[in-house]
Amino acid sequence: MTVLLPQLNHIHKPPVVLNRRLRKPYRLTVISAVSGKELILSGKVRAVEPKEAKTVVASEGYMLLDVRPAWEREKARVKGSLHVPLFVEDPDNGPITLLKKWIHLGYIGLWTGQRFTMINDEFALRVVEAVPDKESKVLVVCGEGLRSLAAVSKLHGEGYKSLGWLTGGFNRVSEGDFPEIEGTEELRFATIGGVSFYLLKLLVLLPSFGQKSR
DSSP: OOOOOOOOOOOOOOOOOEEETTTTEEEEOOHHHHHHHHHHHTTSEEEEHHHHHHHHHHHHHOOEEEOHHHHOOOOOOOOOEEOOOOOEEOOOOSSHHHHHHHIIOOOOIHHOOOOOOOEEETTHHHHHHOOOOOTSSSEEEOOSHHHHHHHHHHHTTTTTTTTEEEGGGGGGOTTTTSSOOEESSSSGGGTHHHHHHHHHHHHHHHHHHHHHHO
């Protein structure tokens, strides 16, 4: 499997923050998409095909960790899955950020429905709170597989050694791959939004419409 990911141009020492709930200083690690790919290729992180996911969760004791933003998860989600978003919506309304948001909406957001986001600085903290035992088996998933690959790298650096990665994310999931789905959309369509979502809906409906008109 070939996964093309952006290179990190700068490496800096991650900040130390005080986690009030854990009562000790906590160093945030830097996401490295490259090392995420290396973890998969080396076998240190298990690559799980969508068809295997149900068995891996039900029979092998893996917990499903959904790292998609809240607005994607609201559309469709696996019942009982954990949720800690890797990216959150950027709340900054300064002039520079507003300009970036305007450009994003015009060129990307309007077409895909994606919002202007930023890294969730509390991602690792929230995962530790949800899954304190770092020996736990955790299957990490997102919409298309790239964000979850970055999340896997971050969590491996935090000490989680029994990680799985859903190849291709929910976009490659077929009906029946997960037993119970909540939400109004199919899992594979939850990442899609904006104009492209309505075009996709039209393409899905066209075959059935053509059959009825015959």
